[in-house]
Amino acid sequence: MSKQLQQKITNTIQNGVSVIQNRPHNSAVNPTSTAGLQQVPQLVPVSPAGGGKATPPSKMKKNMAEKDSEEYRQRRERNNLAVKKSRMRSKQKAQDTQQRVNELKEENERLEAKIKLLSKELSVLKDLFLEHAHNLADNVQPPASAGGPGDLCNNNNGSNNNSSQ
Amino acid sequence: MSKQLQQKITNTIQNGVSVIQNRPHNSAVNPTSTAGLQQVPQLVPVSPAGGGKATPPSKMKKNMAEKDSEEYRQRRERNNLAVKKSRMRSKQKAQDTQQRVNELKEENERLEAKIKLLSKELSVLKDLFLEHAHNLADNVQPPASAGGPGDLCNNNNGSNNNSSQ
DNA sequence: TCTAATTGCGCAATCA
């Protein structure tokens, strides 16, 4: 989770063991990386779509031969490149997504704060409004009256803030 | 799409040659047509002496030998399992993150809508306030304004919106 | 059909 720099040294054991440098011909196709070490043919149960055939050996040989082909190597190399690219993108995307989450979170907080503020403002204003209304109702004619809380037009709904948050 | 019926085929590299071999204890290097697997004793030419470093044959053999080791296979298998697990998690996490983004987006929209509403409410109330203020200022004692009669008392703002949460 | 992009998988190095 916190380290991501490791791709130079690569194999320490080039004793020839896992170093399967498939590179009959020109090598040096890979400047930055220490070229390959590893693996070989992975056989996969090539699913028999067409009726469960048992992989004709004939074709296999052809495949084998193909490995030596220059063309084969080229294809492999292209693919390796593509794979690398694809993975890079994928990783980048994931990273971006994560960042988006963070941004959205922040935005959310801001919005909620704003809501809180507005709610409060609204509440205050409403109260003020009610107060005035009462005053007016109380002294429709009377000149002055102490701050008596007149309930004349108390038709308000449960009144004050209902800010439940 | 997913065929995970791959037997435990493993490639064993020997002296520059990769031999794919099945791995049931007593290795039969050539289980012809087993479950439709095309497992050919592939010999992949490992980059030989060509541009290699001195390849101490001594150690190599040791490593090679290790491949046949039962213990080695066990380690590999464990690792493969771990890798699989790790990748699964990784993928899951990415997926979750993506979903989180969606959720947050929705939440954001909701919040913004709420803000809009509150703002409007506030605006209305303020206007009302101003209006009254003007009235008061204009006529110290206006004769029952013809305008909205119950303006003040009728403060039951239909905006009883109480976002349920 | 061919190529590029994806995806699943195993290996080995490294981290923890």
Add this chain to the structure above:
DNA sequence: ATGATTGCGCAATTAG
């Protein structure tokens, strides 16, 4: 020593 990660190459599949 062991499980978890990660870069990498191979091969099968999927798009275009």
